[in-house]
Amino acid sequence: MPETNSVRGRLAGKVALVAGATRGAGRAMAVELCRAxxxxxxxxxxxxxxxxxxxxxxxxxxxxxxxxxxAGREGGGTATAAAVDHLDAGQVRGLIDRIDREQGALDVLVNDLWGGDHLVGFGKKLWEHDLADGLRVLRLAVDSHLITSTCALPLLIRRPGGLLIEVTDGTEESNRNYREPVYYDLAKAAPLRMARALAQETAEYGTTAVCLTPGWLRSEAMLDTHFQVTEENWRDGCATNPHFAISETPQFVGRAVAALAADPDVARFNGQSLSSGGLAKVYGFTDADGSAPDAWRYLAEVQFAGKPADVTGYR
Incomplete structure (x- = not known):
C-alpha cells in the first residue's frame, strides 16, 4: 500500500458522506477524503x-x-456543506435523496456524530446525573448514528465496495473498562457494537463496516477549553497533564479514514475496532508533524499503568 500522506486522486469518482463534520475529527476526515x-x-x-x-x-x-x-485541489475532490440535524429522520432522508439525485451513489459513510461533551456529568453516579442531560447524550451519540445508517445504508449497499465507518472514543479493548459516567460509557460503547452488527447485516452486499477511534485528539475544544493552548503551542499543555504529549491532531485520524477508503482490501477489517495509531502502522501515514502517535497503547502501558509520562517509542 503506498504511503498515504499523499493519496491525491486515489478516491476520484467516490462519493462520501461525513456526518458530523463541523469541527475536530469530522472536519479533518472531510478534508482528507476530499484531498484524496x-x-x-x-x-x-x-x-x-x-x-x-x-x-x-x-x-x-x-x-x-x-x-x-x-485540499481537494490537490486531488480533484470537491465538498458540499449540508446543514442537517441527524436526529431528524426527515432531514437525513432529504440529504440522502439529494446525494442520490446528484451523484447516484454513496461509497463511504462516516458516522462521526457526537456533540454531547457539554452534557456529560463527569464524576457523577447514575442517580446523581441529570436525567434529561443523560438521555440527551444517548440521543446525540446513539440515536443519531442509527437514524443516519437507517437512511443511508440503502444507497451505500447499492454497489459493492461500500465502507461504513463508525467513529467513537476508545478501542474495543479500552472500552471493556468502565468509561465513567454511565451515559458516556454507553455512548462510546454503542458505535463498537453498531459496527460489528452492521458488518454482519451488510456483508452480503460487499459492504465493509468498521469502528474507528482517534487517540488523544487535539480538537479545538480540547486545545482552547481544556488546556488553554493553541495548536502552535500545544506542548505547553503538558504542564497541566504531562501525558498530553501523546496527543494527535485531527489530521491524523483524517488520514486514517482516507487510507481505509482507498484500500481495495479494506474488507479484511470488517467488523473490527481500529485506531488511528494502529492504522498508521498498516498504511504508513503520519501526523502533521511527521510522528505516528500510538495513543491507546501508550495510555494502557504508561498512563493507566501509573508510569511517568514518556512518549519514547510511542510516537
Whole structure:
C-alpha cells in the first residue's frame, strides 16, 4: 500500500458522506477524503446563520467545506456543506435523496456524530446525573448514528465496495473498562457494537463496516477549553497533564479514514475496532508533524499503568 500522506486522486469518482463534520475529527476526515479526490458531503448543525447547542459559533460547516475544497485541489475532490440535524429522520432522508439525485451513489459513510461533551456529568453516579442531560447524550451519540445508517445504508449497499465507518472514543479493548459516567460509557460503547452488527447485516452486499477511534485528539475544544493552548503551542499543555504529549491532531485520524477508503482490501477489517495509531502502522501515514502517535497503547502501558509520562517509542 503506498504511503498515504499523499493519496491525491486515489478516491476520484467516490462519493462520501461525513456526518458530523463541523469541527475536530469530522472536519479533518472531510478534508482528507476530499484531498484524496472524493466528492464529499459534510454535515453539521452549526452554520454561519445558526449555532448548535454545543455553542461554538466560530466553527461552521461552511468553513469545513471550504477547507475541504481547498485540499481537494490537490486531488480533484470537491465538498458540499449540508446543514442537517441527524436526529431528524426527515432531514437525513432529504440529504440522502439529494446525494442520490446528484451523484447516484454513496461509497463511504462516516458516522462521526457526537456533540454531547457539554452534557456529560463527569464524576457523577447514575442517580446523581441529570436525567434529561443523560438521555440527551444517548440521543446525540446513539440515536443519531442509527437514524443516519437507517437512511443511508440503502444507497451505500447499492454497489459493492461500500465502507461504513463508525467513529467513537476508545478501542474495543479500552472500552471493556468502565468509561465513567454511565451515559458516556454507553455512548462510546454503542458505535463498537453498531459496527460489528452492521458488518454482519451488510456483508452480503460487499459492504465493509468498521469502528474507528482517534487517540488523544487535539480538537479545538480540547486545545482552547481544556488546556488553554493553541495548536502552535500545544506542548505547553503538558504542564497541566504531562501525558498530553501523546496527543494527535485531527489530521491524523483524517488520514486514517482516507487510507481505509482507498484500500481495495479494506474488507479484511470488517467488523473490527481500529485506531488511528494502529492504522498508521498498516498504511504508513503520519501526523502533521511527521510522528505516528500510538495513543491507546501508550495510555494502557504508561498512563493507566501509573508510569511517568514518556512518549519514547510511542510516537
Amino acid at each position: 479526490g472524493a466528492t464529499v458531503y459534510a454535515t453539521g448543525r452549526t452554520t454561519r446563520k445558526q449555532t448548535s447547542e454545543v455553542g461554538r459559533a466560530s466553527e461552521t460547516i461552511e468553513e469545513t467545506a471550504e477547507l475541504a475544497c481547498e
